[in-house]
Amino acid sequence: PEVLLEDLDHVGPATAQKLMESGFTTVEAIAVSSPAELATAADIGESTAAKIIMAARQSADIGGFETGDMVMERRKLVGKLSTGCIEFNEMMGGGIDTQAITELYGEFGSGKTQVAHQLAVNVQLPPEQGGLDGSVIIIDTENTFRPERIKQMVDGLSEKYGVEYDHEEFLKNIRVARAFNSNHQILLVDSALELANELKNSEKPVRLLIVDSLTAHFRAEYIGRGTLADRQQKLNKHLHGLQRFGDLNNASVIVTNQVMSKPDAFFGDPTKPIGGHIVGHTATFRLYLRKSKGDKRIVRLVDSPNLPDGEAIISVTTPGLRD
Ligand code: ADP
Ligand code: MG
Numbered sequence: 001p002e003v004l005l006e007d008l009d010h011v012g013p014a015t016a017q018k019l020m021e022s023g024f025t026t027v028e029a030i031a032v033s034s035p036a037e038l039a040t041a042a043d044i045g046e047s048t049a050a051k052i053i054m055a056a057r058q059s060a061d062i063g064g065f066e067t068g069d070m071v072m073e074r075r076k077l078v079g080k081l082s083t084g085c086i087e088f089n090e091m092m093g094g095g096i097d098t099q100a101i102t103e104l105y106g107e108f109g110s111g112k113t114q115v116a117h118q119l120a121v122n123v124q125l126p127p128e129q130g131g132l133d134g135s136v137i138i139i140d141t142e143n144t145f146r147p148e149r150i151k152q153m154v155d156g157l158s159e160k161y162g163v164e165y166d167h168e169e170f171l172k173n174i175r176v177a178r179a180f181n182s183n184h185q186i187l188l189v190d191s192a193l194e195l196a197n198e199l200k201n202s203e204k205p206v207r208l209l210i211v212d213s214l215t216a217h218f219r220a221e222y223i224g225r226g227t228l229a230d231r232q233q234k235l236n237k238h239l240h241g242l243q244r245f246g247d248l249n250n251a252s253v254i255v256t257n258q259v260m261s262k263p264d265a266f267f268g269d270p271t272k273p274i275g276g277h278i279v280g281h282t283a284t285f286r287l288y289l290r291k292s293k294g295d296k297r298i299v300r301l302v303d304s305p306n307l308p309d310g311e312a313i314i315s316v317t318t319p320g321l322r323d
Helices: 013-021 027-031 035-042 046-060 068-076 086-091 112-122 147-161 167-172 182-199 216-221 225-249 276-282
Strands: 100-106 135-140 174-178 206-212 252-258 285-291 296-303 310-317 320-322
Touching: 013 035, 027 046, 027 182, 035 046, 086 296, 086 310, 100 112, 100 225, 112 135, 112 147, 112 206, 112 252, 112 320, 135 182, 147 167, 147 320, 167 174, 174 182, 182 206, 182 216, 182 225, 206 225, 216 225, 225 252
Parallel strands: 100 252, 100 285, 135 174, 135 206, 206 252
Antiparallel strands: 285 296, 296 310, 310 320
């Protein structure tokens, strides 16, 4: 049953009205806001705002403990987003999980951004075709999002399924924001939450969040050992924000992480992604991509809470990912 804003303690009709007008249309949106933000939006004191947020969190079961049966209920909703590749899907137990962070790591050119583009297309398909009937938010830190590439992949789908898909429609359901530095990148997750709340009851709720690249800004900004702990801490907090996004929206979260092609004094083993174990312990699934012959790429599932490690071969072609 949906909880109305006015049902929350400390929220009267006037406050509810102001909150709605400022875009806080759901209890979840309030639960994840800050007191300062809410105080400004509803023209109330920060201490009242804090109480309202607490009430919203209790009502929405956010930020507190969940009992095992509640986790079970939530887990029942886990969706599978198809990669469009049979082997790859099978390795992932059917597809990319929702309510989880999946990390794509590999060298430059290994296909991380290509996989991300393909998932941004596939998520919009109906479940019969492996999609989640959803839209996607992309946080683009390296300016590598290409609408032209989306068009090619949509045309590829039309060919594959013998249906005339309209690439304009697909492009409309992709919302892209450039992140200019790591702080901005973290803030964009809050904006993504707001946007997802706005779209929650729309035809295409947000079911996929992509951060491409997760680590580039962090690597550029935190060079040297002195600030390494600082960087890891910030990255860790960022990842928890992403996980929360996935849980609240029953969405898949894809992050990319480039590994060095040459051994590096700071980061050691070239096959170890930067962000090291901090990304490793927070990302639910880790996929290591590497180049093979021609357009072939090897995707290795490195560790997963419930699936065996494995490898799948995919092709990155002009109409999209193929077996
Ligand atoms: P990264 O892991 O650095 O994100 P990308 O996902 O950008 O790597 O992969 C780039 C590679 O994808 C290119 O080297 C090329 O092999 C392939 N690729 C990119 N665009 C196309 C296209 N339009 N048609 C076929 N292959 C493409
Ligand atoms: Mg890339």
